[in-house]
Amino acid sequence: MRELTLSIIKPDATRRNLTGAINSYFEKAGLSIVAQKRLMLSRSQAETFYAVHKERPFFQELCKSISSGPVVVQVLSGNNAVALNRKIMGATNPENADKNTIRKDFGVSIAENSAHGSDSLENAEKEIRFFFSEMEIIP
Ligand code: CMP
Numbered sequence: 001m002r003e004l005t006l007s008i009i010k011p012d013a014t015r016r017n018l019t020g021a022i023n024s025y026f027e028k029a030g031l032s033i034v035a036q037k038r039l040m041l042s043r044s045q046a047e048t049f050y051a052v053h054k055e056r057p058f059f060q061e062l063c064k065s066i067s068s069g070p071v072v073v074q075v076l077s078g079n080n081a082v083a084l085n086r087k088i089m090g091a092t093n094p095e096n097a098d099k100n101t102i103r104k105d106f107g108v109s110i111a112e113n114s115a116h117g118s119d120s121l122e123n124a125e126k127e128i129r130f131f132f133s134e135m136e137i138i139p
Contacts, residue, residue, distance in 0.1 A: 003081040004034070004137070005118045006127035011069030012112035014038070019072050022115060025102050026076055029088050035075040035137040041067045049130060058111065065111045073131045077139060082124050085117040 009022050023033060041049065046063040053059050076085055090101025094113055097104035107113040118124035128137075 002077065002079060003121060003124070004128060005076050005081040005085050005124040006116075006131065007074045007076050007085060007118075008066075008116040009072040009074070010066060010112065010114055010116060011071060012065070012108050013106055013114040014070045014072060016106075018106055018114070022102055022106065025088050026085070029084060031076040031078040031081055031084060031088070033074050034077045034139055035132050036072060037074075037131075037136075038070050038072045040070055043067045049127075061111050066116075075128055075132060075137050082118055082121055086119070089115045089117050 007026070009019055013019070013022060019038075026033060043063060046067040047054070047059075050059065050062055050066070053062060056062075078084060088102060090097030090103040090107075092103070092113060093110045094103045094107025097107065099105075102115045103113045106115075118127050
């Protein structure tokens with residue numbers, strides 16, 4: 001089933017000029033980038049975006065890291081896009097990620113793991129709405 005999912009190329013990756021390299025992982029796997037923009041998240045925007053994690057011990061570190069430099073936010077489209085994107089990214093901790101995944105190939109640490117992807121269709125809809133208006137998404 002065709003789905004949309006939200007992807008974020010994190011500051012650790014944009015800082016190392018890896019946007020194009022990471023995008024090629026999505027496109028080679030059959031996902032299309034149907035919306036994309038580069039922006040800076042303020043600390044408070046980061047806290048809102050990651051609010052589901054606010055009770056976790058790593059919340060402050062996570063928000064500091066995602067607001068430390070530019071991110072590229074994007075909407076990916078394709079068959080089973082939510083699950084497929086998570087497969088392309090690999091496990092949250094780069095040390096545990098399979099080879100040829102984004103996080104294995106580029107991740108620095110569990111917080112600086114180069115990419116974020118929605119974990120469910122329901123969250124994908126919420127996360128896409130957080131960053132994009134309807135008219136910015138060109139199927
Ligand atoms: P992401 O897909 O952006 O969703 C939540 C993020 O929390 C996750 O990727 C990791 O970068 C981060 N994270 C999860 N567990 C830890 C941890 N133990 N320490 C630091 N960051 C973490």
